[in-house]
Amino acid sequence: MRSAEAAAPVALSELMERAGQSLAEAALRFAGPVPALLLCGPGNNGGDGFVAARYLHQREVEVRVAALGEAQTDLARAARAAWGGAIEPIEDAAPAPLVIDCLFGTGLKRGLEDAVSERLSGLVKSAQWAVAADLPSGVEADSGGLLSQVPAFDLTVSFGALKPAHRLMPAMARMGRVVLADIGITADGPWFEIGEPALPPVAPDAHKYSRGLVHCLTGEMPGAMALAASAAARSGAGYVRVSTSAPIAGLPRSVVQVGDAPLADPRIGCLLVGPGLGKLPQLLTLALTSHRPKVIDAEAIGHVGDPARLKGQDAVITPHSGEFATLFGELPGSKAEQALAAAAASGAVVVYKGADTLVAAPDGRLGFAPPAPAWLATAGTGDVLAGMIAALRARGMPAFEAACAGVWLHGRAAERAGPYMIADDLLEWL
Numbered sequence: 001m002r003s004a005e006a007a008a009p010v011a012l013s014e015l016m017e018r019a020g021q022s023l024a025e026a027a028l029r030f031a032g033p034v035p036a037l038l039l040c041g042p043g044n045n046g047g048d049g050f051v052a053a054r055y056l057h058q059r060e061v062e063v064r065v066a067a068l069g070e071a072q073t074d075l076a077r078a079a080r081a082a083w084g085g086a087i088e089p090i091e092d093a094a095p096a097p098l099v100i101d102c103l104f105g106t107g108l109k110r111g112l113e114d115a116v117s118e119r120l121s122g123l124v125k126s127a128q129w130a131v132a133a134d135l136p137s138g139v140e141a142d143s144g145g146l147l148s149q150v151p152a153f154d155l156t157v158s159f160g161a162l163k164p165a166h167r168l169m170p171a172m173a174r175m176g177r178v179v180l181a182d183i184g185i186t187a188d189g190p191w192f193e194i195g196e197p198a199l200p201p202v203a204p205d206a207h208k209y210s211r212g213l214v215h216c217l218t219g220e221m222p223g224a225m226a227l228a229a230s231a232a233a234r235s236g237a238g239y240v241r242v243s244t245s246a247p248i249a250g251l252p253r254s255v256v257q258v259g260d261a262p263l264a265d266p267r268i269g270c271l272l273v274g275p276g277l278g279k280l281p282q283l284l285t286l287a288l289t290s291h292r293p294k295v296i297d298a299e300a301i302g303h304v305g306d307p308a309r310l311k312g313q314d315a316v317i318t319p320h321s322g323e324f325a326t327l328f329g330e331l332p333g334s335k336a337e338q339a340l341a342a343a344a345a346s347g348a349v350v351v352y353k354g355a356d357t358l359v360a361a362p363d364g365r366l367g368f369a370p371p372a373p374a375w376l377a378t379a380g381t382g383d384v385l386a387g388m389i390a391a392l393r394a395r396g397m398p399a400f401e402a403a404c405a406g407v408w409l410h411g412r413a414a415e416r417a418g419p420y421m422i423a424d425d426l427l428e429w430l
């Protein structure tokens with residue numbers, strides 16, 4: 001954001017004007033023309049608040065402004081002067097139906113003082129609508145951590161680009177609906193929000209092998225692989241084959257069950273190992289002897305042992321936080337930094353799952369998943385995701401793109417499947 005700001009085609013005061021105007025407009029559309037209280041901090045986040053107050057007043061909204069100390073930047077000072085109306089000290093501010101938090105944004109480096117964070121929480125709780133400018137005050141922009149107590153907002157209006165905290169827990173759960181205001185600058189880089197994927201079309205001369213063969217290695221609990229293989233079949237693979245020592249119930253009849261098959265088969269577009277694997281590390285070893293692309297999920301992640309074992313493997317690994325810690329140990333930094341460090345250490349594309357799923361590539365690209373429904377937290381949904389990514393990989397998408405596409409589609413399928421879905425239901429919505 002800082003370099004985008006430096007390269008901005010317009011004056012910084014104009015950026016603040018646009019940010020404040022967007023904030024006012026978003027709050028007005030969200031809450032309606034109800035009496036508003038703006039809480040303005042000492043930096044440019046506070047400056048945005050003074051600008052928003054001026055716009056709300058112009059729109060004939062009843063506005064009060066409460067400030068935390070004096071403005072500390074030239075931009076904020078100018079915005080404060082342009083407001084021109086009364087300014088109350090925050091300690092005395094009475095509640096209002098609409099509270100807009102412009103205390104701190106990306107410049108926050110330490111937690112709010114207790115008295116200030118308690119005041120903020122009290123005003124937010126007694127408001128009908130609470131809106132945060134850029135970030136709820138107390139949130140650390142880069143990590144998504146909470147530096148002090150942060151109340152739950154209804155709407156967060158971000159400026160220019162989303163910050164990592166808009167897509168990382170625990171911060172994202174405090175933000176309510178997040179909207180992005182275009183203020184005329186963009187922050188392009190290797191960190192981005194995963195968007196709707198462009199999936200490879202089915203070629204007119206396609207045959208089942210050219211559309212992608214997924215080969216699944218079944219372990220001790222075949223139900224998990226039944227979910228994963230079904231998901232692969234429903235995600236556009238031309239052929240899904242499951243090697244298993246005993247027949248697996250519940251698989252679509254189109255999924256071929258075999259006793260054994262050579263893993264060096266050049267037609268294999270992607271191997272899948274892990275769902276329901278159990279204590280069979282030899283199956284992971286077998287998969288690692290094949291030069292085919294692979295998705296390594298679930299128990300297989302625990303059997304890897306040393307991340308360096310995955311170097312040169314063309315692998316996607318899909319750990320949840322427990323599996324991540326087993327393979328990579330306790331890494332320092334934010335979840336984003338941990339995911340990137342894991343990708344660098346393993347040479348694999350790492351899908352670090354959770355409420356805030358990230359997809360990290362060894363070359364430094366990092367995709368943040370858009371929010372997915374919490375009802376994905378049910379057994380077997382990870383197996384479905386692994387099968388989806390394997391199919392997309394087999395269809396010819398590069399590992400990072402396949403992983404991002406799988407994560408995006410998985411979240412949207414869950415939205416459609418609804419709150420009482422089980423992992424099996426997700427298959428119908430792929």
Ligand SMILES: NC(=O)C1=CN([C@@H]2O[C@H](COP(=O)(O)OP(=O)(O)OC[C@H]3O[C@@H](n4cnc5c(N)ncnc54)[C@H](OP(=O)(O)O)[C@@H]3O)[C@@H](O)[C@H]2O)[C@@H](O)CC1
Nearest residue numbers: 005015016019043044045104105106107109110111112134
């Ligand atoms: N990027 C862009 O293009 C645009 C950015 N815009 C807006 O600017 C925002 C960033 O502004 P910002 O950099 O001035 O930081 P901000 O969050 O207001 O706070 C910094 C101030 O707070 C202070 N301070 C920090 N922690 C504190 C604490 N716990 N308790 C008390 N004080 C504390 C700190 O003081 P210091 O740490 O130096 O003591 C400093 O004075 C951004 O989120 C967006 O809203 C828009 O205008 C449009 C264009």
Ligand SMILES: Nc1ncnc2c1ncn2[C@@H]1O[C@H](COP(=O)(O)OP(=O)(O)O)[C@@H](O)[C@H]1O
Nearest residue numbers: 320353354355373374376377379380381382383
């Ligand atoms: N609270 C949540 N919000 C959104 N998605 C979630 C949440 N909890 C889990 N998920 C998603 O659900 C899936 C669970 O996968 P996993 O933990 O491997 O479960 P399983 O091993 O039972 O299949 C992952 O894709 C994860 O990102």
Ligand SMILES: [K+]
Nearest residue numbers: 101104133135
């Ligand atoms: K704020």
